[in-house]
Amino acid sequence: MRARWLWRLLHSLALGLVGLGYLSTAQASDAPATAAGPSTEVWYVMDREGWLRTDDARLVLTTYDLRNGPNLAAVPLQLGDWTGQDLPVTNLETFPTLNADHLVYRGYTNSAGRMLILSLVGSTRGQSFHHPLICYAWASWPAEDRGTVALPVGDSDVVLRYVVGYDPEGPAQVDLHWYLWPNDRRDWGDGATQVRVTALATVSEEQALADAREFAQLLFAAARRLDAPAEAPEEPAVAPSPDQSAEPLPAFSR
Helix, strand or coil: CHHHHHHHHHHHHHHHHHHCCCCCHHHCCCCCCCCCCCCCCCCEEEECCCCCCCCCCEEEEECCCCCCCHHHHHCCCEECCEEEEECCCCCHHHCCCCCCCEEEEEEEECCCCCEEEEEEEEECCHHHCCCHHHHHHHCCCCEEEEEEEEEEECCEEEEEEEEEEECCCCCEEEEEEEEEECCCCCCHHHCEEEEEEEEECCCCHHHHHHHHHHHHHCCEEEEEECCCCCCCCCCCCCCCCCCCCCCCCCCCCC
16 A cells, blocks of 8 residues: 555656656756856855745755756765665657756655655746646646745854645655745746645654755755845954065055
């Protein structure tokens, strides 16, 4: 029975991805990644919504490089207590034309045997991105919009979108997702990434939410609000004392 609902879960999530035009990592196009640096080194704009700006937008540094590009496949298979494996995307024959550049579709299990799915979609086309509610509608599953969830990150926080989908023949699943852009223009052509963590409620929805929160938190290194002052630059090195025997430097007028 467990194998049956697990297969249904993977099939339904993959159907939502494939039916709306996502490519598997193996079939990713040669579209170039954004010119911005890695999201581990450069502040990226993060928001819980892809098609509108919200007051929950943040600047973030991520633990792993989550910019649109082949680097998405380098996210480790071991994340904290979670061990992952890449999963196949089924129904490839149903691909329409809304192809994303890169897709990582991966299952993770912790030491207690609980499971979740990590989906990373990178693209330079806005058509590649959709809300998980659309995915559940595509699979004909009931779903509830639970609003948002905040996670502490250092001295700040990040806010994620929160949805619960109900498999008619299996456990509910708790979805947390967000988007990343290399700058606040939020132009899809610059490259963007949607991150989605889907935890299975095999114990309870509360436990699944805790698992999804724990896993999502592993992906953030730092966060601050867009209007927060930038970090102070490093203190400049102390200049050497001038040589008193040397001729004085000429004065410059303004």
